[in-house]
Amino acid sequence: MNRKEILMVISILAIVLLLALIPVLARGIVSEGLLIGPEPYEAINGTGTAFSWMLGIIKSVLGLKAALTAAKAIPIASIILGGFMLFLILRLERSRIVSLLALTFFISSSAAISAMLRFGDYATHFLLASLGILIFTRKRAWPFSVIPLIIMCRSSPAFGLAILVGIFIFSAKRYLVRSLAVCLVSGLVGISVQGLVTVPGQKLLIADFGAITGVSIFTLLAAFGGMFVIWNRRTTMAGYYLFLAAVAAGFWLWPSEYALLLAAISSIFAAFAVERLLVMKWQFNLIKHLTLLTIACGVLFSLLVTLDTLTVSQPDSLMVQSWLSLSRMPKGNVLSLEEYGPWIRSFSGQEHSIQTSDAYEIFYAVELKKAKTVLAENNISYIWINDEMKNGRIWHQPEEGLLFLLRNNETFNKVYQHAGIEIWEVANLSLS
Amino acid sequence: MKASRIAVLITVFLIVFGVRLFLAFQTPEFNYDSYQELRQVEHIKETGRHISHDPLSYGGKDVGGSPFYSYILAAGTIFMPLDITLKVLPNAFISLLAVIIFFITLKITRKREVALFTAIISGFVPIIYETTLYNLSSLCLVIPLIFFCLHFFMSIKTSLPWFLVCFLALTVISPLAFVLILSLIFYLALAKSEGLRMSRSELEVVLFTTFFGLWLQFLIHKNTLLFHGSSVIWKNIPADMIGRFFSDLTVVESLVSIGVIPFVFGVYIIYRYIFKEKDRAMHLFAALAITLGLLLWMKLILLSTGLSILGIVLVILLGKFLQLFINYVQKTKVARYKNLFLGVIFTVFFITSIVPSVTIAQKQLVEDIPGQDEILALKWVESNSPEGTMVAELEEGYLVMAVAHRNTIINPDFLLTDNVAERISDVEEIFTGPHKTDALSLLQKYNASYIYMSPKTMEKYDIIGLPYADQCFPTVYDKGVKIYKVACRLEEGEG
Structure with a gap:
C-alpha cells in the first residue's frame, strides 16, 4: 500500500468513526451515554459468545462500570478493524478503487453502524472472521487462522458456517488442502449441531424501511448493478456469486447473524458497479455527476436514518x-x-x-x-x-x-x- | 410549429377541457375522497403552510404524503376563487393530456390526422373520467407529467433539460414516478433482449432517474416509510378491505374502463411489436403497458390508477394501429373506403368511450358526491354543537372534517395510524350493534359526542336509525340526515 492509499483508508475509517460517534455523543446528552437496546446488557449478563466472554472477564476484574464502557468501545473497534481487514483482503486481488468503495459502502451500512453501537456480538464475530480470513491468505501463518475461526464458530455457529463456506468457495480452486484443513478443523471444533438450530426470524433487510441491521437500498440497487457489471467475468468471479447465494440463504434463516455478512458482500458488488460508473464514458457529464452524487446522498441518507433511530433508542x-x-x-x-x-x-x-x-x-x-x-x-x-x-x-x-x-x-x-x-x-x- | 397546427391543437384542448368543465360544474361539490385535499388547499391559502399534523384525523395524527400538488392548487387561488380554481385547474391539467398525446403520436406515426384522432380519444377514456372528474386527486397532473417525460425521453439527446424538469415535478408530486422508473428499466431490458442497439444517453438517464427518484421519494416519505416499512405500498389498508382498492384485474373491467377500441387494438400492437417487429418507441410504450399490467396483477398499484395510465398508453398504441391500418388499406382495392372504415372505428369509439364517460359522470353525481342535505347537516353541526369527536362512516370522514370541522374516528387516510382495523370495527359496532352499553363504551373510548348518519350510511348498513336509540341518544337533527347526540356516560363499578 502506498501512502496515498493509507491516507484514504484512514480518512474513510475516521469519517465513519466520527459518524458512529454521533449517536454515542447525542445519547451522552439525552440519555447520559446509556448503551443502546437490550443486547449489550444481555451480553454483560450472559455467556456463550466471544463478546460476552470478554465483558464477563472485564466485569469480574474491573467491575460493572468498566464492562459498560468496554461494551461501547469493543464493537466500534471491532468493526473499524474488521473493515480495515476486509479492505486488505480485497486489496490482495482486486483494484484499489473497488477495495476502497467496498470499504465505504460496508462501513456506512446500517448493519455495520448498528453492530458498532448496539449488536456487539456481531461486531466481534465480524472481526474474528476478517482476522481469520486475513491470516488464512498469508503464506506461512495460515494454520493460525483456525484460532479466531474456532472462537467465532463457538460464538455463533450460524455465522461461522457462512464464513467457512465462503473460505472454501473462494480458495478451493487455489488452495484445496489449505481450505479443507482450516474449514474442517474450525468447523468440527467450533460448530455444534445444536447451535445451528435457531428459530428463523423475520427481519427487515432495507435500512430505509427502518431496519437497523439492514443495508441501504442504494447499496442493494448498486449491488444488483454490480452483478450485471461483472457477469462477463463470471468464471473468475464465481466465488462472489456463490458466497452471495450462501449468505442470502443464511439471511433467510438467521437474519440477525447474517445481516452484517450480507452488508459486506452487497458492498463488494456495489463497489464493482460504482467503479464501472466512474470509469465508463458518459455522454452527459452532468448526469454522471448527478448520478454519483445521488448514490452518495442515498447511502448517507440511510446512514442518517440509522443514526437517528439508534440515538433515540431505549433505554433512556x-x-x-x-x-x-x-x-x-x-x-x-x-x-x-x-x-x-x-x-x-x-x-x-x-x-x-x-x-x-x-x-x-x-x-x-x-x-x-x-x-x-x-x-x-x-x-x-x-x-x-x-x-x-x-x-x-x-x-x-x-x-x-x-x-x-x-x-x-x-x-x-x-x-x-x-x-x-x-x-x-x-x-x-x-x-x- | 405551423399556426394551423397550433390552432388545431388549441381546438382539441378546448373541446376536451370544455366537455370536462361542463360536466364538472354540474355540481359545486367534489367526491368524498377530495375533501382532504380541499382542506389542505384551504389551509395553505389561509396560512401559507400545509397541514402536517392533523388534529381532526384519528384524534390527531401526522399527515404523510407530498403536499406539492396542494401548493400548486393553492397557488391557483391567487387568480380565481377557491371553488372555481378547484374545478378549473385539475381539469385543465388532465386536458393537457390531449396535447401531449398529439405530439407523441405524431412522433410515432408521422401522420397528423392519426395524431389528432388519438388526441381526441385520449380526452374521453372512461376510467380517466371516473378517477379525475369530480376528484381533486394529484392524478390530474401526474398522468400528463408521465407522458411529458416519455415524450422528452424519446428524443433525450435534445430534450434532456425538459425531461429533467418534468421528472423532478413528477417525483416531488407523487410516488407514481416509480411506475415511470420501472417502465424505463423494463424498456432497457426489452431493448437489450430484442437486440436493439442500446443508446448510451438513454442508459445514463435511466440510471440517474432510478437513483434520484428513489432518493427523493425516501426523503419525502421518510416518516411514512419508517412507520410502515415496505407495506406502505398498500397504504396500511386493513387486510379485509384491501380487495376494494387493489382488486384483481379482469379483461371485462379493463374493456369497460379503457374503452373497447383502445384496448383491443392497443393490445394487438403490443403483441406485434414484442414478437414480430422492432421499434424503439413502440418498445417504450409496450414496456410501460407491460409494467402496469404486472403491477396491477401483483396488486402493487391501485386498480383505478393503474387502469387510468394503462388506458392512455393503449390510446397511443391505437395511434400506431391506425397508421398501419391506413397504410394497409391504401395498398388494397378498398382504398376508396378508407374514410368509411375510419368512420366505423370512430362510431364504435363513440359508443364505447364517449357515452360511457358521460354515463360515469352522471353516475358519480348520484353515488360519489355528497348531497346538499349532507352539507347542510354538517354546517348545522359546525354552528350548533361544541367541538369534539363525531362518529361517521369511513368514506364520510374527510367530509365531516372539512365541512363540520369535527374530529373523526376513521377516514380513508390510513397512513401513520395504528389500529385501523379495530377503529373500523368499532365504528361498525356503533352503527349496527344491538346493545346500548357496548355502544356507550365505544363512544367513551373515542370520547365521541355526536353520531352522523347519512342516507348513504343507512343504505350501507340497511338501517333507518340507531338500533338502540333512546333518551341517551336524542336525535338533534333529522332532515334526511340524522344526527344523534351522546347524552349518557357509563360509570365504572368497583372491581
Missing part, C-alpha cells in the same frame, strides 16, 4: 433512574414487558422471570382474584409500567385490565412514580 435515563430506585428495594421478581428484562436485571439486580402468556394474562385480567392467582404462581413482587405500555403497547384505555385493578390498594402499593413510569409493589396475594 428516566428508565434507568427507576431501575436504580428498584435496586434499593428488597429482592423479588419484576413483571414488565419481556424486552425490558435485560435492563431490569442489569440495573436493578432484580429478577425478571415470567412466561409471556402469564404476563399478558395479568396485563389483561379483569378479575382481581384471577390476577392474584397468576401473580402468586409466578412469585411476582413488583410491576414496572411506563407510558409506552399504557399508550397502546399493552393497554389502549386508561382503566383497562390491570390498570383498573391497580386501584385496589390492599393488593398493590405504588412505590415509585416519575415521568410516566410507575413501580407497584405486590403487597398482599391472599385470596380471602
